Amino acid sequence: MLKLPQSAYVSLRRHGEETYPHECCGVLLGQIGDNSVRTVTSVARAGNTRTDSAHNRYNIDPKDLIRIQREGRGRGEDIIGFYHSHPDHPARWSQTDLAEAHWFGCSYVITSVEKGKAVLTNSFELTGSGENHKKLVDEKIEVSPPEGSPDGNRPQKMRAARGQPIGRDHAAISASPNDPAFVARPAGKPVYYGFQVLDDVNVDGFTLGKITDFEEEPCDSGDAFVVAPDNSRAGLVWEVHEPPYFEEVRPADPERWGVWAVSFPFPMTDRENARRNLQTVLPRLNEKWEAWRRGGGTKPR
């Protein structure tokens, strides 16, 4: 597993956007703990020496690497991995990547950059007993939130079960003075009342609402809901993932037209990407909404 501070994650993805349509590359510094958990404490950008073929090859000058290694040593950091980008190409390792990987027990992070925008970031550990027996193995990336909120006076954020901040609608009126509106929903209010509806994240009359607050803390998965043109609602359990999927978590009932597990192709970094993601899953959602509206015993009242 690779643990990255959010600043490092943002920095290496941005690096790929800056060098597009060329590949970027850089070094991950930090510590390798027991059971091969690699914890990044800083990221060093490197130049790509493959100016002859920079759109599909990268190479870090060993001289740069020695300098980066020496500077890291001064801070008690070791080289624990590397990153590079794949301009207009998926975030999967290639045969060239494997053949040229020699740092066993280190992480190789790859970000796909499509039309100048960073899309997916995946990490692979180089494992094996030597050059004749080596593999790049998928590993989990854990992005940790920034240390110390810039606004220290803000009341502590409410967090969802998986530790993400909640996208509260602060204008919602609660039925209980001690609980937020989404816990104590007043009679007559729709499901997901109390969570923020993002009026500008709208495609063909369908609007996205956020349950976990991806704007507060970028993440690869979360909870959301969709408000249909008739104001009826469905739940979404989303994940930034390739290849795409669309699965039922909870069937439709009179109150909502189901809860759906969906994959999003674009990182949930801002509302424009959220809108593109909604657009991608909308054909399937629209089908579910239409089916619910037609009845099938689940239409309200």
Place this chain on the structure above:
Amino acid sequence: MPKIHIPTPLRQYVGKQPAVEVKAGTIGAALSDLVAQHPDLRRHLYTDDGKLRAFVNVYLNDEDVRYLQKEATAVKDGDSISIVPSIAGGR
């Protein structure tokens, strides 16, 4: 004595040390002393026919020994030798 800095993936073969001191007057002798002290390291640095693997860069302080006198490059006390496997790839 000159010191050889060991990259993270090879430290498991040298008792997890980040650097190893060697007794040597040249780069070639320094590497020989290193693998003599830590025989498990040999196959990771050399091919079966005894050549330094192509992706293994050896630096004396900040210079690539390929651009100095290669294995015959002189080393002295306090020199810092780095073994740096290459970092490259592409889609």
